[in-house]
Amino acid sequence: MNKKIGCRGMMVGMVALCGLLLLAACNKKENTEQSSNAPAEQTAAPATAPTPIDPATAATVSGTVKFDGTAPKAAKIDMSQDPACKGTNEAENVVVDGGDLANVFVYVKDGLGSRTFDVPKDPVVLEQQGCKYHPHVLGVMTGQTVEIKNSDQTTHNIHPTPKDNREWNESQPPSTPPLDKTFAREEIMLPVKCNQHPWMKMYINVVKSPFFAVTDKAGKYEIKGLPPGDYTLAFVHEKLGEQDQKVTVAPKDSKTVDASFKAGMGE
């Protein structure tokens, strides 16, 4: 009787182990398919015909994002655990230069109605160089390809941890072809990390419209080609949170919308 129970237990264990190995095999296959099928997903992205925008009436919104107060000192990063990671590195969670705040994602959050837009055929490039992600904050349209390159002489793994999109985790050895990936759903500040180099973090912002920008080192952004209308403009920072501003643009308008973040916001 005892031997029977033991054998049964072993059988259950073996079945569970086989199931797990099957899951491992499926996971690999899925990852391969995800990479190779990216262009097909891209072309299928707009469900309806794109709404035409008259370039003659298109407006521009631009501005500067400031940081109000004393900027936190950027933390030094110790990259000694991988000899291939050379140079200096600093945390990029709050990048302020002379009061100008970089890496703020600015996008049209509301006001576009049911308009649809063409997905750009050109990919957005995300590069891993010096064991850092370039850029640190990225904007991309749903279905648009993100081309992920590894320019380092070490293996990285790219691991987005989304809330609304599918999670994946793939390694990319040096001198290998870029990984092409797409994101199916809108998601703001989707974290991406490398589990081999835990300081490597960046954010991808996935939106349905092409009306977005990321502030540069001078805190500046520009959104072109906006059809006339009333909009809500969102300014999103990975640490400092989100601010929304209303803006109305007339045909051929060129509006300036500035924003300002304070230390401690978003906590």
Next chain:
Amino acid sequence: MALKRIEATYNRGHHIFATFVACVTFLLIIAGALVTSNDAGLSIPDWPTSFGSFSVPPLNGGVKYEWSHRLIAGSIVLLTISIAVWTWSIERRRWMHWLGVAALGTVIVQAILGGLTVLLFQPPWISSAHAAVAQTFFCIAVTIAVFTARRWVEEQPRVEFDSRKPSLFTLALLSIFVLYVQLILGAMFRHHGMSWWPHVANSVIVAFVLCWTAVRALAVYSEIQAVRRPAILMLSLLIAQLCLGFAAFVTRVAWGRNAAQPELPMVVSTVAHVAVGALLLATTVILAIQVWRHVPVAFAERVPQAEGTASAA
């Protein structure tokens, strides 16, 4: 009907091997804690292979933690198979056969949980179960080492009946329970499935229950060495664990909240907290076993009035 007493014989090689398995398991717990503390759990994205192969990958960055953990875990599977087969073949105590099988079953469950945590991107419940089963397996490995020791096999145990309520054995079991709850709460916080406060709040209950158990053991049964030693060790480890818990809280929750990467003080304090936690749980299990052997509960109500003597549970 008289119970047949099974005479166990001491086998030095078997005991040394069982102790070795327990020590390697402790090393594996440290290796696992290093993986989590260095945020390297998914540095190798596949399982059971590592980057599509079973050979040694370049051990850069977090890979060295994860791959070392996998290597030691693989060795533990082989060691557990060996100890289970050895126990089955030489032990005359039938329940020891099943303890070996339990060790093997636990290590298989643990391997499955380890695989799932990689393939499903570290869901908090699975990662926490992986942490809890690790310490369960460590306790089983330690008990095999205790049960195969010369002292256990050949000693004629000194017995003192316990008529207090709650009994020392009940307190020891309660200690194991609160420690296990604490282990799960700590693992859930560590794997981002829960806030830190339930773990910190439960530490007060753990400290109270373990102190109560240790004080009772030392105050009433200090003459029984097999009880006194684990009770003193448990109390010492509890104090160390509370200090390490405080250090881990300060370095990780207070100072390390906005850290760009896992910093050395954070890694050292959290790994030490996990390691001492495992030792504390195993010591409490040993105490419970020794209490069960040396301080059995007296069931006075079952003793006929005329005889008036207590009987062991």
